[in-house]
Amino acid sequence: MTQDAAIGIHDLSFATTEFVLTHKALAAHDGTDIGKYHVGIGQQSMSVPAADEDIVTMGAAAAAPITARHGTDQIRTVVFATETSIDQSKAAGVYVHSLLGLPSSARVVEIKQACYAGTAALQFALGLVRRDPSQRVLVIASDVSKYDLGSPGEPTQGAAAVAMLIAADPALVRIEDPSGLYTADVMDFWRPNYRDTALVDGHESINAYLQALEGSWKDYIEQGGRALGEFSAFCYHQPFTKMAYKAHRHLLHVCGHDTDAAEITRAIGHTTAYNTVVGNSYTASMYLALASLLDHGEDLTDKAIGFVSYGSGSVAEFFAGTVVPGYREHLRTAGHQEAVARRKPVDYARYGELHERSFPADGGDHPVPRETSGPYRLGARARPWGTARAVL
């Protein structure tokens, strides 16, 4: 593995929604034994966007603390990763660029490949900073995970955005080469243009994830990556937190290691604190796992972390990072905990109304109720595609 030019995650911040639905409320509505949600899939609650929130408002809220701390002068690129885009043409990041007052001399682009796109954005950013280490790249991964009401995917929904500043000499995590890569054309989960909820073959998607993990790990080793025993922790894509446990057990098995439950909990237990209460945030999910690990884990200075990024369809990447000395001084633990704690509980009926709400597709302006108390919201007369404006 190589680390000669140290480039990686210099700052990381996440934001989530105004509302939250507990799995207790969902179970009471659909008559499911709560053990299936709390233990079987490992979820306690899901973030629910207000009518005036979307991937742009969450993305801006996640990134604002980063630009406040570091300024905007060195940012030459914004990469916005999402699979729940609001426009087929214009990058959602252009709205964020405007909301945050970023320089006109910064390019903005949107990237898609299901939940993997956050990692594609990170790799894009690493390449740009490697080419010119004086530049910084703002990566934003933002998604609203939505399945049909009453479908098996419903309890795995969620929403969040992660923003990361990618820079030379990073303060949090140095990202290493090589990466292990894997692509296979499978129909495990997809969302064609005519739908705003995803279609999924749930059990097939779990198998596809495990196959992709195995394939990316094998490629990682062939490319000269670290041995499994060198890693102190693993951040997995977490469509639901139990998936990380299934995945790590599979990786240990593939590598011929003991699949001891205590060892699995030691390696990934601290990565699930945010995902278990936020739900699936698609492109942001693995980086929420990183935030959780850094905010809640023991001292990780100079320790290697394994990252397993999976996006249905499917593409996976296994890569490693090393935690930088002094990283704890740069964490945003209090802000992250506040983002989760400030959400207002909604009952199933209110959640159902928000879930079924959609913008009319007539191209005109339509009133949007003021609901969120977050720093950004859809404008009072937002366009159907979600023009976001700052609250004054």
Ligand code: HMG
């Ligand atoms: P399901 O059929 O509702 O649930 O589907 P199940 O019957 O498989 O039960 C789930 C677990 O709960 C099982 O444990 C049960 O035994 C257990 P397991 O056998 O898996 O260890 N269980 C209980 N445990 C305790 N007490 C009880 C109880 N009852 C049952 N009373 C499924 C579950 C996850 C498939 C469904 O929610 C779904 O379709 N989710 C959406 C798809 C998904 O999340 N796939 C994950 C892999 S694909 C991926 O990660 C990509 C994705 O993020 C999208 C992208 O990349 O863009 C989704």
